[in-house]
Amino acid sequence: MSMAVISDWSGPNQERARRLLDSYPEKRSAVMPLLYLASLEHGYLDAPGMTQVAELTGLTSAQVQSVASFYTMYKRDHVGKYLVSVCTSISCFLMGADDVLAAIEEESTSPDGSTSADGTFSVEHVECIGACGGAPAVQVNYELIEGVTPEKGAGLCKWLRDAAPAVVLADEMQELFGSIRSFDWGSKEADGAVAPVPAFGPYGSAAKDGKS
Amino acid sequence: MSFPLILTERMTQHPSDSHLIQRYESTGGYSVMRKALGSLQPADVIEQVKTANIQGRGGAAFPAGIKWGFLAPAEPRYLVVNGDESEPGTFKDRQLLERDPHQLVEGVILSSFALGVNHAFIYIRGEYPKPARRVQQAVEAAYEKGYLGQNILGSGFDLDVTVHLGGGAYICGEETALLNSLEGRRGEPRLKPPFPAVEGLYAKPTIVNNVETISNIPWILENGGAAFAAIGDENSVGTRMFSLSGHLKKPGNVEVPMGLTWRELIYEVGGGIRDDRELKCWVPGGASAPWFVPEHLDTKVTKDDVAQAGSMLGSGAVIVMDETTNVVAAAHRIVKFFAHESCGQCTPCREGTTWLERILWRLLNGAGRPSDIDLLLDVCDGISPGLAWPPKMTTICPLGPSAVSPITSIMTHFRDEVEAMIADSQEVANA
Numbered sequence: 332m333s334m335a336v337i338s339d340w341s342g343p344n345q346e347r348a349r350r351l352l353d354s355y356p357e358k359r360s361a362v363m364p365l366l367y368l369a370s371l372e373h374g375y376l377d378a379p380g381m382t383q384v385a386e387l388t389g390l391t392s393a394q395v396q397s398v399a400s401f402y403t404m405y406k407r408d409h410v411g412k413y414l415v416s417v418c419t420s421i422s423c424f425l426m427g428a429d430d431v432l433a434a435i436e437e438e439s440t441s442p443d444g445s446t447s448a449d450g451t452f453s454v455e456h457v458e459c460i461g462a463c464g465g466a467p468a469v470q471v472n473y474e475l476i477e478g479v480t481p482e483k484g485a486g487l488c489k490w491l492r493d494a495a496p497a498v499v500l501a502d503e504m505q506e507l508f509g510s511i512r513s514f515d516w517g518s519k520e521a522d523g524a525v526a527p528v529p530a531f532g533p534y535g536s537a538a539k540d541g542k543s
Numbered sequence: 544m545s546f547p548l549i550l551t552e553r554m555t556q557h558p559s560d561s562h563l564i565q566r567y568e569s570t571g572g573y574s575v576m577r578k579a580l581g582s583l584q585p586a587d588v589i590e591q592v593k594t595a596n597i598q599g600r601g602g603a604a605f606p607a608g609i610k611w612g613f614l615a616p617a618e619p620r621y622l623v624v625n626g627d628e629s630e631p632g633t634f635k636d637r638q639l640l641e642r643d644p645h646q647l648v649e650g651v652i653l654s655s656f657a658l659g660v661n662h663a664f665i666y667i668r669g670e671y672p673k674p675a676r677r678v679q680q681a682v683e684a685a686y687e688k689g690y691l692g693q694n695i696l697g698s699g700f701d702l703d704v705t706v707h708l709g710g711g712a713y714i715c716g717e718e719t720a721l722l723n724s725l726e727g728r729r730g731e732p733r734l735k736p737p738f739p740a741v742e743g744l745y746a747k748p749t750i751v752n753n754v755e756t757i758s759n760i761p762w763i764l765e766n767g768g769a770a771f772a773a774i775g776d777e778n779s780v781g782t783r784m785f786s787l788s789g790h791l792k793k794p795g796n797v798e799v800p801m802g803l804t805w806r807e808l809i810y811e812v813g814g815g816i817r818d819d820r821e822l823k824c825w826v827p828g829g830a831s832a833p834w835f836v837p838e839h840l841d842t843k844v845t846k847d848d849v850a851q852a853g854s855m856l857g858s859g860a861v862i863v864m865d866e867t868t869n870v871v872a873a874a875h876r877i878v879k880f881f882a883h884e885s886c887g888q889c890t891p892c893r894e895g896t897t898w899l900e901r902i903l904w905r906l907l908n909g910a911g912r913p914s915d916i917d918l919l920l921d922v923c924d925g926i927s928p929g930l931a932w933p934p935k936m937t938t939i940c941p942l943g944p945s946a947v948s949p950i951t952s953i954m955t956h957f958r959d960e961v962e963a964m965i966a967d968s969q970e971v972a973n974a
Contacts, residue, residue, distance in 0.1 A: 354705045356619075356662065357745060362727035363710055388727065401729040401886075402710025404669045420631045421830060422788035422862055424876045458713065458880050459631040459830075460670045463788035463860070464795040473672050501673060513786075514638045514796045518559040520673065 336386045340372045348387060358388050362398055366405050376405045403457075404473075411446045411453035413491050413499065415439065416470040417484075419456040422463035427481075431467045432456055434481035438488035451492055464513030474501040478510030546774055546800040549762045549782050550755065554642040562677050564684040567645035573690060575765040576652050580698040588657035592760065594768025596780050601625055601716070601753030602829065602857045604779075604846045613740035614658055615748040622660045623744060624651060626667040626674070626754045627721055629713040630829035631880055632860030635784035636754040638796050640667065640674035643758070644681035648704070650760035652690060655702050658750055662703045666721055669709040679706045713884035717940045718751040720886065731886045732940035755784055776802025779845035779856075787813045789825070789863035806840040809863060821866040824956060828857025830877045831945035833932060834952035853932050870957045871964055874949035875903035881946035892943030895926040899946055910972075911965040920954065923947040 337345055348368055351361040365387055369380030376399055378392075385395040399405040406414075417423075417432040432454075436442050439452035446453040462468035465477025469484060471491065479487070487508040491499075502519040505512070553570050554561040567573065579588055593608030614620060624647065628636040639647060651663050665682075667675045682704050685691045693701050707725055709715050715724045719733035722744050743749020759781065763771045772780045779801040785808065788794045792814030799812060809815070809825065816822050824834045827844075833854040835842070842852045849856045864873060882896040902919055905911055912918075920930070927934040927944040930951050934944035953961060 357726070359727040360707075360725055363724070364708060366710075367708070390727075398727060398729055401731075402669070402712050404709075404711035419876070420880055421826075421873060421876045422632050425789050425862070425864060425868065425873065457670075457711075458883055459629060459633075461628055461634040461637045461668070463632050463634050463786060463862070466788060466794070470670065473670055475673070511794070513634045513794075514642070515554075515558055517554065517561060517642055520676070 334387075336383050337372075340368070344368050344372060352387065359390060362388050362390065362395060363402075366395070366399055370405065375410050376407045409446065409450075411441070412451050412495075413471050414453045414455070414473070415441075415488070415491075416455050416457040416460070416473070417443075418458070418460045418462065418466070418468045418470075420459035420463075422459070423466040423468055426466040428467040430481045431469065431479050431484045434485045435469070435488055438485040439492075452488065462513050465509070465511050471499045471504060474499050474504065476501065476504045476509045477512045479508060480510070483508040483510075546782060548798055549771075549774075550639060550643070550646070550758055550784060551796075551798045553646070554638075561642050562644055562681070564645055564681065564688065567643075567649075571765070572645055572761070573649055573688075575761055576649050576690065577696060579653055579656060579764060580696055580700055585657045585659060588653060588764060591763055591768040592657070595759075595763045595771035596768070597756065597759055597763065597771065598779060598846060599753055600755035600759075600783065600859070602630065602831075602855075604856060607752060607756050610740065610752075611658060611750060613738065614750055615741045617748055618659070619662065620658060620660050620748040621744045621750075622651065622655050622658060622663040623718075623721065623725065623749060623751045624663065624665040624754055624757050625716060625718065625721055625751055626665055626671070626678075627709050627713075627716040628671075628754070628858075629668055629716050629884075630831065630858040630860055631877065632786060632788050632826060632829055632862040633858040634786045634788075635796050635859055637671060637674050639754050639758050639784070640671065641677050644674075644678045645685070646758050646761060647678065647754060648681050648685050648690075650757035651704060652685075652695070652702060653760050653764055654750075654752070654757055656700055660750075661701050662705070664705050664707055664725060664744070666707045666709060666715070666725060668715075669711045672708075675706060675708055682706060712886075713880075714886045714940070714942060717942070720940070721751065722749065729886070731888050732942075734939055775800040776843065776845045778847045784859055785812075785844075786858075786860045787863070788860070790817045790820070790865035790868070791815070791863050792817055801845055803844050804841050805835065805844060808844055808861065809840070813861070813863065816863065816865050818865075823864045823866045823868050824870065824952070825864060826860070826862040826877075828855045829860040830862070830880060831855070831941065831948055832857050833948045834956065836956050850933075855933075869907075870953050871903065871961055872907055874953045875900065875907055877949040878903055878946050881942060885942060889938040889943060891926045891937045892946075895922050895943060896946045898922050899950060903950075906961070906964055906968070909968050911968040913965055913969065915965060916954070916958075916961060919950055923950050 351364045365384045370376045373380045381395045385392045419428045441447040441452045441454040469479045560566045598604040712730045714720045715730040717732045720730040724730040739749040824836045878899045882900040885892045887893045927947045
């Protein structure tokens with residue numbers, strides 16, 4: 332299989348793709364992480380990205396689309412610079428999440444499920460994100476803030492718009508806009524690896540590669 | 544209440560660096576792995592885990608040692624750690640992944656050695672980038688030290704570990720859906736049998752264990768299975784992570800021995816109800832579980848006691864609601880979750896959860912009809928015949944019946960509130 336199909340990807344991400352394909356007994360298993368890489372490279376998961384992943388893994392484009400469409404985190408349309416995800420599942424709901432969502436929708440001028448006209452924000456309500464002890468919880472590009480109030484949620488959007496951070500760090504946002512936490516977070520992350528395409532966890536940091 | 548903190552001792556004592564290998568090793572970490580690989584046989588490790596009698600911590604509470612015993616002899620075999628924690632109310636694995644990832648990695652090495660596994664996978668939900676980073680860093684540190692890879696510490700035992708990130712689908716916490724996802728497929732559950740221990744990942748024998756279960760393994764090997772079995776209650780042993788949320792004064796994760804009463808867990812450990820209000824009800828084991836009401840406060844927090852009282856301990860998520868809670872709205876929110884997360888394979892679940900959500904929404908928005916109670920129960924019956932607990936299944940996996948739990952709960956305990964809501968709707972409609 333040739334890596335030429337992803338010649339438009341950055342060097343580090345081509346290398347990551349190579350490593351990912353080697354990480355599994357069957358290369359089909361690399362579909363999900365490769366879809367994140369394709370999203371990172373193209374800004375969202377577009378059709379060419381899915382075709383590239385299909386060629387890397389020996390699947391058809393239709394098979395890859397079938398996988399991509401199953402999971403909510405593969406965004407197959409343009410996403411704002413900051414994806415603001417507000418948990419509205421039961422524990423956050425009990426602690427006032429609907430009001431937090433309303434405040435964020437208003438301040439960001441992005442109704443739930445939409446992207447703001449200037450492309451700064453995408454806002455979505457999401458199901459449980461595992462922060463119930465620090466409800467209500469919000470994520471920006473999947474980096475977590477716990478204990479968010481409507482006022483803090485609006486403040487978060489103002490800050491994102493005005494300060495326009497190139498990368499968002501959970502520790503920083505938590506200090507500025509969070510309160511109660513599900514548990515002691517311990518020390519700050521030494522290199523809070525953060526990517527504009529979320530959930531990039533083990534596959535490296537866009538910040539480190541200077542992509543942001 | 545005197546008991547050892549099995550899982551959270553290190554992160555409690557060393558909050559700033561419990562996730563780093565230096566701290567892990569300076570507090571005794573990886574020593575039992577050296578001992579096991581140097582002088583124990585795989586059967587010795589399995590024997591200790593069986594003696595410990597640890598019930599799986601993911602939700603089903605199946606004894607891990609017995610599950611291990613089902614592993615078929617064919618090769619290769621795989622170990623998959625289920626870190627797709629997504630049950631509403633549950634956030635315990637997030638803490639274990641983030642704050643003590645080496646405890647998990649050592650558990651993976653010991654378990655793989657016991658099971659004859661040379662490639663293990665840690666599947667972490669996509670919305671957990673920080674836990675995934677921490678685990679990835681731990682895995683890399685373990686490789687650097689020679690604790691992973693070829694011929695670990697000269698023992699002849701090889702093990703590779705791959706960290707895999709999910710894509711935002713609750714259903715992948717179901718073990719066969721997780722395996723499909725790990726194979727690069729849609730996360731749709733498989734019919735069982737065959738069970739994963741016989742045909743799992745790539746149709747090879749596979750053990751799937753929860754993060755908390757595997758995180759207990761180093762302590763069990765260090766201290767012996769009997770020491771573990773001596774903690775807690777006779778029918779549910781060890782300590783357990785509970786995720787407390789909702790209207791509590793002290794929400795958050797706690798590690799406590801099994802066998803407390805709900806009164807102790809809610810009023811002592813959880814600090815009681817916010818603003819000293821009255822307790823209305825609580826969800827005892829994650830969103831799938833039927834609710835408890837104050838008459839259950841003196842029930843013991845064990846698998847069997849909770850089952851006898853008509854619910855389940857599930858994922859250890861306790862969601863507390865005070866007297867001000869609109870229980871129809873709360874039930875709706877839980878049903879909405881399952882409607883969203885249904886994978887769509889089975890008609891009773893795909894259609895049923897969606898209709899339940901819509902009917903509850905109608906009730907909440909002043910358009911309830913007198914026939915809606917029977918209609919809700921009828922749809923529930925179509926998903927879970929007879930509304931029995933534990934549910935009779937019409938579906939491949941338990942997701943569909945999980946959406947029935949909140950509805951039977953409000954009909955059993957708060958039917959007057961549902962009826963009053965419908966009566967209000969009728970008054971408005973007839974005005």
